[in-house]
Amino acid sequence: MRIGLIGTGRIGSFHAGVLARHPRVGSLVVADADPARAAAVAGSVGAEAVADAAAVLAAGPDAVVIASATAAHAELIARAARAGLPAFCEKPIALDVPGTLAALAAVEEAGTELQLGFMRRFDAGYAAAREAVRSGRLGRLHTVRTVTSDPEPPPAAYLPLSGGLFRDCLVHDADVVRWVTGREVVEVYARGADAGPAVFREAGDVDTAAALLVLDDGALVTATATRCNGAGYDVRMELAGERAQIAVGLDERTPLTSVEPHGPGAPVKPWPGFLERFAPAYEAELDAFVRLARGEGPNPCDGREALAALRIAEACERSRREGRPVRVEGVPRGLGGGPSPEV
Numbered sequence: 486m487r488i489g490l491i492g493t494g495r496i497g498s499f500h501a502g503v504l505a506r507h508p509r510v511g512s513l514v515v516a517d518a519d520p521a522r523a524a525a526v527a528g529s530v531g532a533e534a535v536a537d538a539a540a541v542l543a544a545g546p547d548a549v550v551i552a553s554a555t556a557a558h559a560e561l562i563a564r565a566a567r568a569g570l571p572a573f574c575e576k577p578i579a580l581d582v583p584g585t586l587a588a589l590a591a592v593e594e595a596g597t598e599l600q601l602g603f604m605r606r607f608d609a610g611y612a613a614a615r616e617a618v619r620s621g622r623l624g625r626l627h628t629v630r631t632v633t634s635d636p637e638p639p640p641a642a643y644l645p646l647s648g649g650l651f652r653d654c655l656v657h658d659a660d661v662v663r664w665v666t667g668r669e670v671v672e673v674y675a676r677g678a679d680a681g682p683a684v685f686r687e688a689g690d691v692d693t694a695a696a697l698l699v700l701d702d703g704a705l706v707t708a709t710a711t712r713c714n715g716a717g718y719d720v721r722m723e724l725a726g727e728r729a730q731i732a733v734g735l736d737e738r739t740p741l742t743s744v745e746p747h748g749p750g751a752p753v754k755p756w757p758g759f760l761e762r763f764a765p766a767y768e769a770e771l772d773a774f775v776r777l778a779r780g781e782g783p784n785p786c787d788g789r790e791a792l793a794a795l796r797i798a799e800a801c802e803r804s805r806r807e808g809r810p811v812r813v814e815g816v817p818r819g820l821g822g823g824p825s826p827e828v
Contacts, residue, residue, distance in 0.1 A: 487511060489542065493552070496552050513533070548774070562574055563588055573771070604770050611664070623728055636715060636716070651675065652799070670797045672813065673800045693709075693713065
């Protein structure tokens, strides 16, 4: 099959390599806002570079992968849908609920498929945690803790376009909490701190945040995130039940040092970033998309799932700004005002 890739930045370049190696992908056509970058990536993987997104859609692809700048996601999703093409898109669909709903409406009207890039769903550790929770092995789940820590801030120019720490970063935690536990988040209370680099204050964002999420069965989730974790890239999840407690992301590369006399000490080679930590998951999610586009498998993360995660992130941002708990039901639910999608 022929795949069109729009966006050849850091994650787009990685996707280009994965798609070029995929045994079911016969050809790859790429474009980027920076034509020279697109040409370089195309040359490195044996793909064809074209001028822009319109040229990608006109090149006869069977499916489209969208890894462009966030602001272009919703429009590109709608254009792919109108062209009758299944699309994979990096999160988010849009930085607000109305933009997300408009893109989902275009997909629904066209009757096409949209898969969102929440790669943690394809990580072996998170998949094992989901099985442990849903099999009852942990007993009644009462506490969940998530950690998402970047080793350094993103470029200053990116921050005003990112949607903020909750929508850009903790949205992954919002999605994976729903996916692993099978529960909905009903209320949040969030705080943020901007005591780090001045670029966060200038962008109206925070560099560190914490949120308390209440699940619909009463279980409690604490979710923390920071852009300033110099020890390395740290993404973990702990789940505590009445029978057992497990952890995701805890291994010899976790950038966490024990100070106990008989502890394991410092990690030998801490994870430097998300591409290294989640490389197998990124490959698995694109394989799932290829199978979806070929009609050989289900959609593992459709646009409604992205909307549900965004609603939680939006509630957290409102809570941070207003200094109060926020009910998620107060954030628009979806197309036609109906209930949130099933987990």
